[in-house]
Amino acid sequence: MIPISKPLIGEEERRAVLEVLDSGMLVQGPRVAQLEEAWAAACGTKYAIATSNGTTALHTALLAHGVGPGDEVITSPFTFIASVNSIIYTGATPVFVDILPCCFNINPDLIEAAITPRTKAIMAVHLFGYPCRMEPIVALARKHGLVVIEDAAQAIGAEYAGKRVGSFGTGCFSLYATKNVMSGEGGMITTNDAEVARKCRMLRAHGMERRYHHEVLGYNYRMTDLQAAIGLAQLMRLDEFVARRRANAAYFNAHIRNPGVVKPNAGCACSDCASARHVWHQYTVRVLNGGRDAAVEKLAQHGVGTGIFYPIPAHRQKHIVDMGYGDYRLPAAEQAAREVMSLPVHPSLSEEDLRTIVDAVNAL
Numbered sequence: 001m002i003p004i005s006k007p008l009i010g011e012e013e014r015r016a017v018l019e020v021l022d023s024g025m026l027v028q029g030p031r032v033a034q035l036e037e038a039w040a041a042a043c044g045t046k047y048a049i050a051t052s053n054g055t056t057a058l059h060t061a062l063l064a065h066g067v068g069p070g071d072e073v074i075t076s077p078f079t080f081i082a083s084v085n086s087i088i089y090t091g092a093t094p095v096f097v098d099i100l101p102c103c104f105n106i107n108p109d110l111i112e113a114a115i116t117p118r119t120k121a122i123m124a125v126h127l128f129g130y131p132c133r134m135e136p137i138v139a140l141a142r143k144h145g146l147v148v149i150e151d152a153a154q155a156i157g158a159e160y161a162g163k164r165v166g167s168f169g170t171g172c173f174s175l176y177a178t179k180n181v182m183s184g185e186g187g188m189i190t191t192n193d194a195e196v197a198r199k200c201r202m203l204r205a206h207g208m209e210r211r212y213h214h215e216v217l218g219y220n221y222r223m224t225d226l227q228a229a230i231g232l233a234q235l236m237r238l239d240e241f242v243a244r245r246r247a248n249a250a251y252f253n254a255h256i257r258n259p260g261v262v263k264p265n266a267g268c269a270c271s272d273c274a275s276a277r278h279v280w281h282q283y284t285v286r287v288l289n290g291g292r293d294a295a296v297e298k299l300a301q302h303g304v305g306t307g308i309f310y311p312i313p314a315h316r317q318k319h320i321v322d323m324g325y326g327d328y329r330l331p332a333a334e335q336a337a338r339e340v341m342s343l344p345v346h347p348s349l350s351e352e353d354l355r356t357i358v359d360a361v362n363a364l
């Protein structure tokens with residue numbers, strides 16, 4: 001079976017981990033500092049702060065901006081639940097705005113109607129590695145005095161209008177094992193704001209700047225040097241990884257010819273998408289006419305693994321409904337949840353794998 005994702009682990013990663021083990025310094029140390037510097041450089045930001053995972057990056061970033069009880073945070077219902085849970089952890093209320101059918105990201109044209117006097121932040125999720133339409137989002141945030149948080153967990157290296165994601169607001173990344181650049185578990189926050197960076201550093205280490213002087217309620221959200229060593233080896237190969245994902249996606253775009261399968265960004269009329277550069281964390285198609293679940297089974301019979309990201313939109317998840325946050329009708333997100341299917345697009349696919357995937361999709 002061709003897996004939906006596969007981490008590329010080479011000699012560099014092995015050597016880097018052994019070096020840390022041999023150093024005897026396993027906790028947050030020089031490797032974390034190096035990874036932070038390299039990550040900031042990769043995103044074009046002044047600062048990067050490593051955390052234990054993408055969820056704690058989001059939680060820390062929200063807290064650093066003062067998001068808390070009584071606040072509302074606008075986000076997409078079509079995302080991994082961590083985006084939404086991180087808002088709930090702060091005591092704030094998630095407010096869902098429907099998505100664009102072409103790219104599955106939040107629809108900027110619908111955001112303003114959801115802004116209330118309680119709105120504190122907009123969390124833009126760059127889903128599947130495709131950047132949100134940041135120009136209208138940043139303009140709305142300026143107009144209403146809102147914070148912009150980017151959930152860029154799937155999108156390291158993606159660009160919009162010539163700028164890397166994570167540099168438009170406060171960026172949050174994940175280095176979970178299936179992400180484009182991974183460390184097993186890991187997270188990163190990017191910002192150009194020195195005060196936000198300082199608060200994030202405090203929050204991830206029990207609220208202390210001076211040892212055992214705790215100024216605010218913080219957490220243990222630190223990354224270890226073992227993880228950072230893997231992440232560094234991976235980040236050095238970012239351009240290569242992205243180039244391979246782009247080549248794989250270009251192959252699918254050129255060769256998938258099945259009228260029942262809608263390719264990514266098909267029919268997109270957004271004026272600014274020409275400036276967007278995808279990093280293809282997922283290559284996600286829509287299967288029309290209620291055929292999605294049968295397609296998943298048929299592809300599996302042909303040895304092609306698939307993923308459904310995501311089968312239930314956030315506003316329909318049980319815990320969100322139970323908390324009373326789910327009273328929405330968001331037709332574009334609901335339709336996407338019924339139709340989406342992601343194909344393997346990761347860098348370790350062979351030419352034969354690509355042909356197998358295309359043939360199987362065209363035969364659906």
Ligand SMILES: *Cc1c(COP(=O)(O)O)cnc(C)c1O
Pocket residue numbers: 053054055056079080082083125151153154173174175176185186187
């Ligand atoms: C992976 C992911 C996260 C959370 O990252 P973890 O490292 O798994 O905690 C958050 N948001 C999105 C969109 C993700 O894909």
